[in-house]
Amino acid sequence: MSFKSNILIFISLMLVVLLVGTFGLNMSTTQAFLEKQLQSHSYDTANSLGLSLSAVADNPSSAQTMIDAVFDRGHFARIELLDIDGQPVYQRSNDAISSDIPHWFIELVDINIAPSSAVVQRGWMPIGKLKVQAHKGYAYIELWLVFKSLVQWFLIAAAIFLTSAYIAVRLLLRPLKRAQKQAHAIANKEYILQDPLPKTTEFRQLVNAMNGMVTKLQQVFTREAQVAEKLRSMAYQDSVTGLYNRHYFDMTFSSIVDEDQTTAQGTVYLLRINGLKEFNTHYGYQLGNELVKHLARIFRTTLSTTDGVYVRLNGIELIALLPNTKPSSIQKNADQLLLATKTLREELNLEEMPIELTAAIARYTPNESKSKMFSQLDFLIQQAGEVYNDSVQVQREDAQRAFNNDQWQQLIDTAIVERRFKLFKQDAFNLEKATYESELLVRMIGDDGKIQSAAYFMPAVEQLRMESKIDQLVLRLVTEHLQSEQSSTVYSINLSKSLLLSSNAFDQLVPHLEQARGAKLAFEFPESAVYNNLAACKNIFNVLRQFGFKVGIDRFGIQVADLQYLKTLQPDYIKLDASFSDQIESDASTNSYVESICEVASNLDIDVFAMSIEQEAQLEAFKSSGVRYFQGYYFSTPIPL
Amino acid sequence: MLFVTLPVQSVSFDNIISEKEISTAKLKYGVLAVRRIQALQTLISENASKPERLQVNLVNDFFSKVTYMEDEAAWGQKDFWATPAEFLAKDKGDAEDFAIAKYFTLLAMGVDEKKIYFSYVTATRIKRSHMVLTYFRNPNSEPLVLDSLTDRVLKASVRSDLIPIYSFNAQDLRDSSQVSSKQGFESSMHQWGQMRARMKQGILK
Structure with a gap:
C-alpha cells in the first residue's frame, strides 16, 4: 500500500473517531436536556393540576373535564387520577410516537421520563393521587431532527476534510514524484533539475541530493564529450588556421571519393602561398601565422559549399575538396581569392607584401587516386607560377564524359x-x-x-x-x-x-x-x-x-x-x-x-x-x-x- | 456522654444530622449549637418506642423553643429551606424550617412517612401564606396540625384560622426525582431538593 493511502486512511480514522465522539456527545447532551425538560414538564403539570383538582374535589365530573383539557392540549403520555387506596379513578393515555421517526431510532435511543405525582385533597384530607407523565414523542422528534442535521453536517465536514487532506498529501508528496521522474530521466540520459525546492525539510534534502547527483552525472557526460572533442582537434586540426591537417586529408580522401558516396566527384582547389618564408624572415613568425590564419579564413568563406573539406596541407599549401561542383563554377571565386593579398596588406598594416598567391583547379572523379590528383595539381600550379598573369590554372573539361x-x-x-x-x-x-x-x-x-x-x-x-x-x-x-x-x-x-x-x-x-x-x-x-x-x-x-x-x-x-x-x-x-x-x-x-x-x-x-x-x-x-x-x-x- | 457516642451509629440518626454537620456546627455556631443538636438526638433515641401520638407532642414541644424568624432576617436570603441541623444550629427559622425539622425528627422516631404531609395553608389571622405539618393516624382520620404559630398540637377542625390549599408528601417528591435516569435533577429543581442535597452531603450553611 502506498504511503499516501496509509496517511489518508490514518487521517480518515482520526476523523471518524473525532466525528463519532462529537456526534455521541452532542446526541447525549441533547437527550439529557430534553429528558430534564420533559421531567420538569411532568412535575409542574402534576403540581398545578393537583392544585386545580383540589379546588373541585367535590365534583368528579369537573375533575375529569380538567384532566381532559390538560391532557388534550399538551404532550402527555399519561395522566392518571388514583384514589387514596391507589385504585384508578380516571385515566388518559397516549403512547403513540410520530410515524416520521424510524423504528430503529426509537429502539436505539432510550428516553426515560418518570411519572410525577401530586396529592389531591378536599379540605385537610388527601383524597387521591395524581400521576402525570410527559410524552416521549416530543423528545424523539427533537432528537431525530438533531440526529439528521448532525449526520448531514458530519458528512459534509468529512467530505471537505478528506478532500483537502487528499489534496494536501498530494501536494506534499509532489517532490517525491518529481524525484522519481528525475531518476527515470537519468535512465534515458536526460538531466533534469528540480526547481523550486520543496518547503518540507525532508523532501528538500532528498531533492537536493537528487539535484546534486544529476548535476554530477551531467558533468561526467560533458567532460567525456569534451575529451573526445579535444582529442579530435589535436589529431586532425591545424593549430594555426583551424583547418584540417594533412593527416586528416590523407585519412578521409579515399572515403570522400568512394564510389558509393555522394561526394565522390567534384572539384579540387589548391592554393599556394609563395614567399611565406621570406615574409617570416622579414616580419617574424607571429605575423606570418597571422597572415596564414587570415588567408585560411578568406579561403574558406570564399569557396564555401556544402560538404566542402578545407585542409592546410603544409606550411604554404591550402587545399579544398568541393564535392558536386564543376571547375568552371569555382573559377570566379578563385580569381577573387587571389586578390586577398591586397586586403590583407591593408589589414595587417604592412609596407609591402612579398606574398604571391597561385592556384590550381582540377576535377576529381570516383575512386580517384590521390597521387595522380596531386601530380596533376603540381603540374597546374607550376604552370600558374610560370605564366605570371594567369595565376589560376584550370584543368580542361573532359567533354566526352559530361552529360548536360x-x-x-x-x-x-x-x-x-x-x-x-x-x-x-x-x-x-x-x-x-x-x-x-x-x-x-x-x-x-x-x-x-x-x-x-x-x-x-x-x-x-x-x-x-x-x-x-x-x-x-x-x-x-x-x-x-x-x-x-x-x-x-x-x-x-x-x-x-x-x-x-x-x-x-x-x-x-x-x-x-x-x-x-x-x-x-x-x-x-x-x-x-x-x-x-x-x-x-x-x-x-x-x-x-x-x-x-x-x-x-x-x-x-x-x-x-x-x-x-x-x-x-x-x-x-x-x-x-x-x-x-x-x-x-x-x-x-x-x-x-x-x-x-x-x-x-x-x-x-x-x-x-x-x-x-x-x-x-x-x-x-x-x-x-x-x-x-x-x-x-x-x-x-x-x-x- | 453515653448518648453522644452511641446513637451516632444508629441509622436513623445518620439520616437527620451527621457527624460532619455537628463538627461544622461547632466551628460555625459554637458549643451551644452542638448541645441543641445533642438534645435532639437524645429526644429521638429516648422516645423511639413511645406511641406516635406522644412522639408528635414531644417533637412539637421540642422545636417550640426555637425562635420564629423570617428567612430574610435569619439567613439573609428571601426564601431558604434549612436542614434540621442548620435550623437547630441557628436556633431560628420560619414556618418551612419548623415543618421540615419536625418531619425528619418524626421519621427518625419511626413514624411512617405516608402519615405526614406538608400543607400549604392560608393563615387568616396574619393574612399570609403559611406552611404546617399534618399528621394522619390513618388515611381517613382527621389530621393533627403541627404549626409554628402555636405551641399546641390541635385537630385540623379546630384550626379555623387556617385554610388548607395544597399538600405534598415527601414520597411524591422522591418519586419524581429518583426514577429519573439523570443526576442532579433533585438538587437543581427547588428548595426541597437543595435542602435534601445539603443533608445528604452533610453541608451546614
Whole structure:
C-alpha cells in the first residue's frame, strides 16, 4: 500500500473517531436536556393540576373535564387520577410516537421520563393521587431532527476534510514524484533539475541530493564529450588556421571519393602561398601565422559549399575538396581569392607584401587516386607560377564524359520507369560474427547493362533536385521486397539530406513510410547534414520512431567537432566515417578519439558501427577501442537484395 | 456522654444530622449549637418506642423553643429551606424550617412517612401564606396540625384560622426525582431538593 493511502486512511480514522465522539456527545447532551425538560414538564403539570383538582374535589365530573383539557392540549403520555387506596379513578393515555421517526431510532435511543405525582385533597384530607407523565414523542422528534442535521453536517465536514487532506498529501508528496521522474530521466540520459525546492525539510534534502547527483552525472557526460572533442582537434586540426591537417586529408580522401558516396566527384582547389618564408624572415613568425590564419579564413568563406573539406596541407599549401561542383563554377571565386593579398596588406598594416598567391583547379572523379590528383595539381600550379598573369590554372573539361542536365534527367527518368534501379545489401556483423544488420545500397543498371554505383548518378540527382524521388524509390523497392520475402535482419537505408532541408520533401515520404510500417528498417542521415539541421532532424527522428523504425547517423566523427548533440537526438546507432579504418591500427590519436566516441555513445546507449573494414588488424583495433559492430569487405561485399 | 457516642451509629440518626454537620456546627455556631443538636438526638433515641401520638407532642414541644424568624432576617436570603441541623444550629427559622425539622425528627422516631404531609395553608389571622405539618393516624382520620404559630398540637377542625390549599408528601417528591435516569435533577429543581442535597452531603450553611 502506498504511503499516501496509509496517511489518508490514518487521517480518515482520526476523523471518524473525532466525528463519532462529537456526534455521541452532542446526541447525549441533547437527550439529557430534553429528558430534564420533559421531567420538569411532568412535575409542574402534576403540581398545578393537583392544585386545580383540589379546588373541585367535590365534583368528579369537573375533575375529569380538567384532566381532559390538560391532557388534550399538551404532550402527555399519561395522566392518571388514583384514589387514596391507589385504585384508578380516571385515566388518559397516549403512547403513540410520530410515524416520521424510524423504528430503529426509537429502539436505539432510550428516553426515560418518570411519572410525577401530586396529592389531591378536599379540605385537610388527601383524597387521591395524581400521576402525570410527559410524552416521549416530543423528545424523539427533537432528537431525530438533531440526529439528521448532525449526520448531514458530519458528512459534509468529512467530505471537505478528506478532500483537502487528499489534496494536501498530494501536494506534499509532489517532490517525491518529481524525484522519481528525475531518476527515470537519468535512465534515458536526460538531466533534469528540480526547481523550486520543496518547503518540507525532508523532501528538500532528498531533492537536493537528487539535484546534486544529476548535476554530477551531467558533468561526467560533458567532460567525456569534451575529451573526445579535444582529442579530435589535436589529431586532425591545424593549430594555426583551424583547418584540417594533412593527416586528416590523407585519412578521409579515399572515403570522400568512394564510389558509393555522394561526394565522390567534384572539384579540387589548391592554393599556394609563395614567399611565406621570406615574409617570416622579414616580419617574424607571429605575423606570418597571422597572415596564414587570415588567408585560411578568406579561403574558406570564399569557396564555401556544402560538404566542402578545407585542409592546410603544409606550411604554404591550402587545399579544398568541393564535392558536386564543376571547375568552371569555382573559377570566379578563385580569381577573387587571389586578390586577398591586397586586403590583407591593408589589414595587417604592412609596407609591402612579398606574398604571391597561385592556384590550381582540377576535377576529381570516383575512386580517384590521390597521387595522380596531386601530380596533376603540381603540374597546374607550376604552370600558374610560370605564366605570371594567369595565376589560376584550370584543368580542361573532359567533354566526352559530361552529360548536360537534360540528358541526365532523361537518363534517370527512363531508369525509374524501366525499373533499372536495384537494391544491393552489405551486411554488418557483431562481435560473434553474426549478421546484425544490412545496409542497403542503390545501384543503377546503365543503358549498356553495366551496374553503376551511386557516385555515378547521385551528383546529377542532386543537381536536378531529384533526391526525394530516389528516397521514395528506395523505400518502395524495399517494401516490395519485404512483401515477397520475410527477413529477420534490420535493413538500414540512407536518406538524402534534402529531407532535412524541406519539410515538404519529408511529408511526401510519409505515405511510403506508412506502407512500410512494422518492417524492420533503420534510417540514417550523414552527420554533416544532421548537425546543420538539428531541429528538423529531431522531428524526423521522432516520426520515424513512431513508425517503429530505428534511426542512426552515418559518416560519423569526422565533420563535426561537438558530440553533445547526440544527447539531443539520441539516435539508436552511429556509423563511424570510413576514413577511420585507414588509420585505426596505425595512428594512436585516431585510436583514442574512437575510444572516446565509444565512451560517449555507450553512456547514451548508442550502438557504434565501424565501416569499410578490410583487414583483420583494423577489426582488432576497432574492437580494442570499444566498437561492437563492423562492416566492410573483410566480412562481405555488397550483393543484390 | 453515653448518648453522644452511641446513637451516632444508629441509622436513623445518620439520616437527620451527621457527624460532619455537628463538627461544622461547632466551628460555625459554637458549643451551644452542638448541645441543641445533642438534645435532639437524645429526644429521638429516648422516645423511639413511645406511641406516635406522644412522639408528635414531644417533637412539637421540642422545636417550640426555637425562635420564629423570617428567612430574610435569619439567613439573609428571601426564601431558604434549612436542614434540621442548620435550623437547630441557628436556633431560628420560619414556618418551612419548623415543618421540615419536625418531619425528619418524626421519621427518625419511626413514624411512617405516608402519615405526614406538608400543607400549604392560608393563615387568616396574619393574612399570609403559611406552611404546617399534618399528621394522619390513618388515611381517613382527621389530621393533627403541627404549626409554628402555636405551641399546641390541635385537630385540623379546630384550626379555623387556617385554610388548607395544597399538600405534598415527601414520597411524591422522591418519586419524581429518583426514577429519573439523570443526576442532579433533585438538587437543581427547588428548595426541597437543595435542602435534601445539603443533608445528604452533610453541608451546614
